[in-house]
Amino acid sequence: MDFDVTFDVIIVGAGGCGLTAAAALQDANPKANVAVLDKAERACGNTVLSSGSIPAAGTRFQAEAGVHDTPLMFEEDLLSVAGEHEAMHLTEALTRTSAELIEWLVDRANVRLTLIQTYRHIGHRVHRLHAPPSRRGADLVNDLLVECERRDIPIVWNSKVEQLLTDQGRLTGLAYATPDGDVVRVGARHIVLACNGYAANPAILARYVPEIARATYGGGMGSEGEAVEWGEALGAGLANMKAYxxxxxxxxxxxxxxxxxxxxxxxxxxxxxxxxxxxxxxxxxxxxxxxxxxxxxxxxxxxxxxxxxxxxxxxxxxxxxxxxxxxxxxxxxxxxxxxxxxxxxxxxxxxxxxxxxxxxxxxxxxxxxxxxxxxxxxxxxxxxxxxFHTQGGLRVDIDGRVLTAAGRTMDGLWAGGGAASGISGNRGSLGYMSGNGLLSALGLGYRIGRALAKELETSAT
Ligand SMILES: Cc1cc2nc3c(=O)[nH]c(=O)nc-3n(C[C@H](O)[C@H](O)[C@H](O)COP(=O)(O)OP(=O)(O)OC[C@H]3O[C@@H](n4cnc5c(N)ncnc54)[C@H](O)[C@@H]3O)c2cc1C
Structure with missing residues (x-):
């Protein structure tokens, strides 16, 4: 198959998940050849609209403030609100990685975060939300964009990914459209779907969460559910689709x-x-x-x-x-x-x-x-x-590898953030705790970046 350009890794979506995955991959494997595509003309997804609050347990910022917290306490808090759900392995993995994520963001990705001590929000038994001093997601995204630029990771705006390309069932790349209507075919060994959920897609909402389909929508217009559509067409499993x-x-x-x-x-x-x-x-x-x-x-x-x-x-x-x-x-x-x-x-x-x-x-x-x-x-x-956003999506393992409905890994396909299953239960709006969205986005983005770095290293030897 002919491609206009080829990369080791293409990330679809320059939000919290995609940018974190790109920077974490490049940090762990500086030789990785990675690019990020986004259909918008500038950063305007849900991470930008959010208040930028990422929960984490056992960080040095908590220790400095005298807050005792552990991943297990955090996991218990999440499960007491969400109840049993279809991605319990993610709740465990993301709570375990949360402190490392925050410290990596501050120390290695130059993201400005402080521990919020003026409020905790419902469900968190201790202060564990870490956010930009302004409490604005736009600052979180700006810091991540500056970091990607510092690391020479190309971010291509106005690039609407329209199709995943396969050859005899094997994922080989993707096609995106430019604003002029030209189609660019990009070859990639790995594709990361970081293009958020389906909250701006009325048909998918009506299918899974009809009770909220006609409510005012306060999230980004880019969340059109492509990850679910592409994934399903290739045989991926879905999980926690009723959560938002x-x-x-x-x-x-x-x-x-x-x-x-x-x-x-x-x-x-x-x-x-x-x-x-x-x-x-x-x-x-x-x-x-x-x-x-x-x-x-x-x-x-x-x-x-x-x-x-x-x-x-x-x-x-x-x-x-x-x-x-x-x-x-x-x-x-x-x-x-x-x-x-x-x-x-x-x-x-x-x-x-x-x-x-x-x-x-x-x-x-x-x-x-x-x-x-x-x-x-x-x-x-x-x-x-x-x-605000949906919390169901593609079934993934603890490092964001997309799984089939039967639990088999789909070679080269990864998903995180709103594109993947979240950790907010499966009961409408009832299981969401403050920070679940960004923990899934940045936490899984970080884990995807690290796991991809290892896979690229292994396949190079
Ligand atoms: C108002 C509001 C407040 C919130 N506050 C919080 C909070 O404080 N804490 C918290 O944890 N969560 C919060 N959330 C939820 C949180 O923002 C999301 O869960 C999280 O940002 C999702 O990150 P993401 O990277 O998956 O998606 P996004 O940040 O939305 O990024 C996805 C990107 O993919 C791009 N894209 C989509 N489709 C394509 C395509 N086909 N081709 C190319 N690019 C594509 C989009 O343009 C977008 O830039 C809030 C949400 C809203 C709406």
Missing amino acids: QAHASLADPHGSLVTWTVVEKGGIIVDASGHRFGDESIGYSAFAALELERPGPFWVIADTRIRDATAAGQEEYAELVEHGGVQSGPLEALCARTGIDPAGLAATLRAVRRFAQDGSTDEHGRKQWGMGPLEETLTATRIGPAL
């Missing part, structure tokens, strides 16, 4: 994220009647399922203390405050502006303040009240539920 991350608090109409920190610090979620309808402490992904069951709109109610403490640590929320997305005032004035029923909200606040005062459990099961009873000057942010 939803978010209960996308600001309406601003479209930015109202961080769940507002809720964790004592905020509540009400509907137009001013009443709550569930335990907010089940987390932002699981709470979205409660919102999807009833008509909106919904509001996050907090107070100016919580607003200011949250805005001080999170730029995206601070911008929402600055742009008028978070209204404030005493109850009557706030209800007049938002349309929330004042009598209903007053009754809700009386009850919530009582629970927060004695630290007791409310009728929904919520036990944690953050900074204590809400004060008189309230804040209200109109929100709605959204789908």
Whole structure:
């Protein structure tokens, strides 16, 4: 078969998974001939949109902060939220590699990460989220892009991979289209699918997760499910296809994220009647399922203390405050502006303040009240539920080798991040814990890079 160009390894997708895999491969095997293709004209996938929080257990940053944590504690936390699922081997492998990943990113890939100590997010028993100081995924991706450039790894934008090429059943390369419509055929011994999941593909959503298919979508438009389609056509197995991350608090109409920190610090979620309808402490992904069951709109109610403490640590929320997305005032004035029923909200606040005062459990099961009873000057942010990303995908082994439905390794085909099965269970939005997306993306990317480096070394000798 004729190719326009040939590489040892082609990575499809320049997000968190693809860039980490490329840099980790080149770090472990500087002779590796690797290139990254991306259909977008610049970095704009989910890693860019994320808050860049990667969970890890047993890092030196945790030790410096006096946080005791182990991979086993982390694995237990993940499984207590996700339950049994179809990729338990990944939960174990990714928790075991998590500290090494963070330290490699900082020490060898020059990615700026710090341990978040102002919030933990639901499910994590200790502080273990590591993120860029800005808490923006865009900074994480920028650092990875600079690192790939420093290592002379070509990243080719505007290159939409359309087909995987095979010869007598053996994977030989791929074809991508340029913006002018030209087709370029690239030969490769190994192809890494790092092109994310199927959250922007309504047909695949309708097949696996119909309950979320019509919700607002808050993720990248590049997640069109090609990995699942190509993989299935070649006989790959799929796993955890019913799992996804939803978010209960996308600001309406601003479209930015109202961080769940507002809720964790004592905020509540009400509907137009001013009443709550569930335990907010089940987390932002699981709470979205409660919102999807009833008509909106919904509001996050907090107070100016919580607003200011949250805005001080999170730029995206601070911008929402600055742009008028978070209204404030005493109850009557706030209800007049938002349309929330004042009598209903007053009754809700009386009850919530009582629970927060004695630290007791409310009728929904919520036990944690953050900074204590809400004060008189309230804040209200109109929100709605959204789908952020899918967590099911190609069945892979612990190093990202794609497996058939029968569990056999598919020669030369690798997948990680949203393209592969995640670790968020298989029960809709219920199994997702903060950080599962990036742990799967960067963690599996790192493991793929290392494993590929070894395979290339072995095949060269
Ligand atoms: C708003 C938001 C906030 C989030 N916050 C967090 C968080 O704080 N922590 C966390 O763990 N997770 C978070 N997530 C989830 C997390 O961002 C994703 O799970 C993770 O970024 C997936 O990484 P990836 O590399 O697989 O995909 P991406 O970062 O999306 O990269 C995939 C790339 O592949 C390219 N591509 C797709 N198809 C093709 C093709 N055919 N040819 C060429 N290129 C292609 C795309 O253009 C894209 O650049 C969040 C998600 C969203 C939407």
